Each structure stands twice: as structure tokens, then as C-alpha cells.
Amino acid sequence: xxxxxxxxxxxxxxxxxxxxxxxxxxxxxxxxxxxxxxxxxxxxxxxxxxxxxxxxxxxxxxxxxxxxxxxxxxxxxxxxxxxxxxxxxxxxxxxxxxxxxxxxxxxxxxxxxxxxxxxxxxxxxxxxxxxxxxxxxxxxxxxxxxxxxxxxxxxxxxxxxxxxxxxxxxxxxxxxxxxxxxxxxxxxxxxxxxxxxxxxxxxxxxx
Amino acid sequence: xxxxxxxxxxxxxxxxxxxxxxxxxxxxxxxxxxxxxxxxxxxxxxxxxxxxxxxxxxxxxxxxxxxxxxxxxxxxxxxxxxxxxxxxxxxxxxxxxxxxxxxxxxxxxxxxxxxxxxxxxxxxxxxxxxxxxxxxxxxxxxxxxxxxxxxxxxxxxxxxxxxxxxxxxxxxxxxxxxxxxxxxxxxxxxxxxxxxxxxxxxxxxxx
Numbered sequence: 471x472x473x474x475x476x477x478x479x480x481x482x483x484x485x486x487x488x489x490x491x492x493x494x495x496x497x498x499x500x501x502x503x504x505x506x507x508x509x510x511x512x513x514x515x516x517x518x519x520x521x522x523x524x525x526x527x528x529x530x531x532x533x534x535x536x537x538x539x540x541x542x543x544x545x546x547x548x549x550x551x552x553x554x555x556x557x558x559x560x561x562x563x564x565x566x567x568x569x570x571x572x573x574x575x576x577x578x579x580x581x582x583x584x585x586x587x588x589x590x591x592x593x594x595x596x597x598x599x600x601x602x603x604x605x606x607x608x609x610x611x612x613x614x615x616x617x618x619x620x621x622x623x624x625x626x627x628x629x630x631x632x633x634x635x636x637x638x639x640x641x642x643x644x645x646x647x648x649x650x651x652x653x654x655x656x657x658x659x660x661x662x663x664x665x666x667x668x669x670x671x672x673x674x675x676x677x
Numbered sequence: 678x679x680x681x682x683x684x685x686x687x688x689x690x691x692x693x694x695x696x697x698x699x700x701x702x703x704x705x706x707x708x709x710x711x712x713x714x715x716x717x718x719x720x721x722x723x724x725x726x727x728x729x730x731x732x733x734x735x736x737x738x739x740x741x742x743x744x745x746x747x748x749x750x751x752x753x754x755x756x757x758x759x760x761x762x763x764x765x766x767x768x769x770x771x772x773x774x775x776x777x778x779x780x781x782x783x784x785x786x787x788x789x790x791x792x793x794x795x796x797x798x799x800x801x802x803x804x805x806x807x808x809x810x811x812x813x814x815x816x817x818x819x820x821x822x823x824x825x826x827x828x829x830x831x832x833x834x835x836x837x838x839x840x841x842x843x844x845x846x847x848x849x850x851x852x853x854x855x856x857x858x859x860x861x862x863x864x865x866x867x868x869x870x871x872x873x874x875x876x877x878x879x880x881x882x883x884x
Contacts, residue, residue: 485877565775670692673756
């Protein structure tokens with residue numbers, strides 16, 4: 471409904487705010503100002519207030535935001551409240567294996583429940599809770615498990631095909647680590663992860 | 678000099694603009710408007726203009742930005758023009774191995790030239806151009822090769838120690854994949870990569 475009007479960058483920043491609030495919460499803090507949120511997140515405090523204003527009035531005059539309250543609200547907005555999302559992973563190479571072992575996903579409310587790789591030595595094994603299947607099983611397993619979120623960690627040449635097959639089986643949002651632009655039907659959300667961008671911004675600070 | 682006044686988020690966005698311009702350039706486009714840049718990068722066009730305005734006047738009235746000219750200028754600002762940065766990597770597990778094989782770093786002007794891992798089976802081998810050394814060699818190799826940029830891909834418990842040793846050997850900027858906050862002297866730039874944040878923003882778009 472209102473979703474079309476909210477910038478994607480706002481949603482991404484809500485995720486940053488949530489991660490920061492979780493940290494603050496573990497340190498037993500109860501209130502935080504938009505200024506401090508901004509500083510901790512590296513985001514202008516006016517931007518913090520604008521992003522949150524799309525979803526309601528969360529601050530209390532003179533006290534700022536209740537950490538617990540804002541955290542719960544952000545979880546509700548981001549659909550992470552009292553639920554766990556199943557995720558399908560394509561590609562169990564080094565990156566895929568690293569992602570399967572990454573505890574942060576589980577802590578954030580996600581579980582990679584199945585993985586796909588053509589390597590016969592990997593098929594049938596399980597890493598964490600994810601059983602590894604051959605790629606021709608993508609449609610069957612993804613639709614049977616009603617999975618809506620996929621991670622693409624295959625080489626660039628295979629990414630488009632694998633993504634299309636996930637989408638045909640019901641996946642509606644993809645995290646794409648392959649260095650290619652995916653062409654998918656409208657209504658499918660794709661988030662490209664480009665690790666180079668992170669590295670590129672470092673030399674600026676060097677003498 | 679002026680560096681203190683420029684928001685870190687601006688520098689990060691310059692990296693996003695550069696990656697987008699490189700793509701546009703490969704498609705033989707010659708000019709681009711701030712509106713189109715904004716759309717392609719998922720960033721408000723007023724923000725694009727503000728970010729660039731810190732560094733000069735790059736647009737041409739009625740034509741927008743010359744792709745080649747803006748690309749070269751951003752490379753100069755980000756210190757990526759006509760030079761290649763050597764990078765030291767700590768941790769040759771699955772993630773570290775994936776990073777060593779990641780072509781995007783090389784294309785962006787970086788070369789992981791040495792790596793560190795305690796596993797005797799890995800020490801002495803090389804992946805791409807990076808020879809693998811035991812961790813006690815960090816100080817020796819990093820200072821000998823005059824490396825200013827480090828990547829931390831070790832388990833959380835080891836990240837602080839490894840980061841300190843890289844810094845003592847001359848590293849001034851770090852890309853940190855470990856899920857811990859590093860405490861380092863001021864003047865050291867740390868960019869934390871939190872893959873969960875990318876994933877967290879996806880469910881919002883699901884029905």
C-alpha cells in the first residue's frame with residue numbers, strides 16, 4: 471500500500487538502526503536520542519528522524535527513543551518480529567560455505583534451510599541445518615518448503631538461470647553475491663552485494 | 678585538511694557512484710544526469726549533487742555529467758587513479774578463500790598480496806597472488822611490503838589481536854568481516870561488513 475512511496479534506502483537504513491539498537495539493548499541501555507543513533511550508524515540525525523517518520527511517531531519528548539520499543543517496532547516493520555524466515559542458498563563454494571556457517575543470519579531471524587550445488591561430493595551432505603541438493607531439485611524443494619528468500623552465491627555465468635528457477639518456485643526476494651545484474655520479473659526484490667564498494671572507500675582515508 | 682568535514686557516508690556513496698559509472702562506461706554511455714545516477718544507485722538525486730559538490734563542479738549545464746570525466750575524478754578523489762593498492766588478508770577459511778578468489782577486488786584496483794592463517798596445511802601455499810604465512814609473520818611481511826590496507830576474516834575471538842598487529846606494522850584502514858567491534862587507535866579507519874543487514878532488509882518487500 472504505502473510501500474511504493476518509501477525509498478529502498480530508508481528500508482536499508484532501518485536494518486542498520488535495528489542492528490545498532492540490538493547492540494545497545496545488550497548493553498542494557500533504555501533510551502537513545504536520534505543524534506546518538508545517527509552517530510552510531512554513521513547517518514545524519516535528521517535522516518534518522520525522517521526515515522522513522524514514515525512509520526509513526528516513536529520518540530518521547532525529552533527522552534528520545536525507547537530502545538526496546540523502537541527495536542520491537544522496527545522488527546514488526548521489517549517483518550522480523552516473532553518469526554524466522556527460511557532461506558534457500560544456491561552455490562556451496564567457499565562463499566556459500568562461509569554464508570552457511572555465518573551465525574549472524576540465524577541471530578537476525580533467518581535460517582538457510584536448503585542449499586544447491588552440482589558437486590557430487592557435496593550433494594546429500596548438510597552444513598548447519600541446510601541439506602545440499604543438486605540444482606535440478608531447486609523447483610521441488612523451494613516450493614515444497616514455501617521459501618520466499620534466496621541467496622545467490624554461484625559463479626556469474628550461472629546466476630541468472632539459478633535466480634529464475636528460484637523465482638519460478640516462489641522466491642520473491644534475493645540477495646545476490648554474483649557480479650552480474652539479474653533480470654527478473656517486476657515484483658521481485660533483488661539486493662546486490664558488491665564487496666568491492668566497501669573496499670573502494672578505504673584509500674580515501676590514507677595519507 | 679577538508680577530510681574531517683566530509684561525511685563517511687558521502688565517501689561510501691562516491692564508491693557506489695564510481696561502480697555505477699564504470700558499468701555505464703562499459704555500455705558506451707557518454708553523459709548521465711544526476712537523476713539517472715540517483716535512480717541507478719538507489720540514492721536521491723539531490724543527495725548525489727550534494728555529495729559531489731564537496732569536491733567541485735562536475736556537471737555541464739543541460740548535459741549532466743560526462744561519464745568518463747566524473748569516473749576519472751572520482752578515482753582521483755578516492756585515490757584509485759593509476760595505482761594499485763596492496764592488501765593483507767588475515768584468515769584463509771571459507772570466507773578468506775572466497776575473498777582471495779574474488780575478481781572484483783582486482784578490477785577495482787586492489788591486490789591481496791599476502792594472507793595469514795595458522796593452519797599448517799595452508800602455510801606456504803599461494804592463492805591467486807597471495808602467499809599464505811603463519812600469523813606470527815604479520816608484522817614482518819606487512820611492514821616489508823608497506824601495506825596500508827587490511828582485511829580481517831578471522832573468527833571473532835582473534836580479530837582484535839590480528840587487527841592490532843596489522844596496525845602496528847603500518848596498516849591504516851581495515852575491512853572487518855569479524856562480528857566484533859575493533860578498538861583501534863584514532864586515525865585508523867575501520868569499515869565493518871555486516872552481511873546480516875543486507876538480508877534483514879528483504880522480508881519487508883514480501884507479502
